[in-house]
Amino acid sequence: MLELLSEHACFGGVQRFYRHESREIGLPMRFSVFIPPQAQQGPVPALFYLAGLTCTEETFMIKAGAQRVAAELGLMLIAPDTSPRGADVDGESDSWDFGVGAGFYVDATQAKWAGHYRMYSYIHELRELVGQELPVDARRIGVFGHSMGGHGALTMALKRPDVFRSVSAFAPIAAPSQCPWGKKAFTGYLGEDQGAWAQYDATSLMTQATTPFPAGILIDQGLGDKFLAEQLYPEAFEAACATAAQPLTLRRHAGYDHGYYFIQTFVEDHLRFHASNLATV
Numbered sequence: 001m002l003e004l005l006s007e008h009a010c011f012g013g014v015q016r017f018y019r020h021e022s023r024e025i026g027l028p029m030r031f032s033v034f035i036p037p038q039a040q041q042g043p044v045p046a047l048f049y050l051a052g053l054t055c056t057e058e059t060f061m062i063k064a065g066a067q068r069v070a071a072e073l074g075l076m077l078i079a080p081d082t083s084p085r086g087a088d089v090d091g092e093s094d095s096w097d098f099g100v101g102a103g104f105y106v107d108a109t110q111a112k113w114a115g116h117y118r119m120y121s122y123i124h125e126l127r128e129l130v131g132q133e134l135p136v137d138a139r140r141i142g143v144f145g146h147s148m149g150g151h152g153a154l155t156m157a158l159k160r161p162d163v164f165r166s167v168s169a170f171a172p173i174a175a176p177s178q179c180p181w182g183k184k185a186f187t188g189y190l191g192e193d194q195g196a197w198a199q200y201d202a203t204s205l206m207t208q209a210t211t212p213f214p215a216g217i218l219i220d221q222g223l224g225d226k227f228l229a230e231q232l233y234p235e236a237f238e239a240a241c242a243t244a245a246q247p248l249t250l251r252r253h254a255g256y257d258h259g260y261y262f263i264q265t266f267v268e269d270h271l272r273f274h275a276s277n278l279a280t281v
């Protein structure tokens, strides 16, 4: 059951913020949704946006400027929070890249975290919930995200192409098993066995892929991004896609950094990419 926290008229549609009791997280969770005007006539395609480290369900909706084009295209936008809140795990707020605001879209297996940090399964729970409660066309669902959320989008789609029919990312953590953010998160949530990491690593998943993701993949990356060299590794994912014959459009943009001005600049392209893909499902 959804509890409506606030709603705001926006480009002929409505921007809402909800809270609900999550079965997977075992705590209340918040998410935001933009419902385009076309939803007054019937179910519409939906696009999940997975945000990055330190973000909340609000960040994308107030910073990306996506609603105008989503309203034009008739796309619902859904943005979950990035971690459990109030789990009260010892140390969960000690650093900004692990714990609160940094759930990494995995189901933790380490005892300390496993009770609440189940963001992979939570995204599927939320997908089912909005399918029941909001005018979503459940056959036409896509996913995109930024940085940690770009990693989440790629892995969610590569693991369940039957559910997420379209995927794109802004500056994703494309090979988390190889970078400091990913190693810290995966060690903490999943343990030392790197065999367990591969299921949540887009480059590993692509390396193991037997069939390409049908709709192709779009990634935008700023070349002025301070995290690019140490954390993101788009070249590793690009190489894995080449080996797997996976159609990938990886655009590198001089001068753009890691932040939401970069996302604002290219979000329209992503929305049109998804709308086109979802129209043909």
Ligand SMILES: N[C@@H](CCC(=O)N[C@@H](CSC=O)C(=O)NCC(=O)O)C(=O)O
Pocket (backbone or CB within 6 Å): 051, 052, 053, 054, 055, 059, 063, 096, 146, 147, 148, 149, 258, 259, 260
């Ligand atoms: N606090 C950090 C910066 C954190 C940061 O840059 N977060 C990014 C996502 S990074 C990867 O997931 C973000 O989207 N922040 C929200 C924003 O509004 O920009 C530091 O001190 O460097």
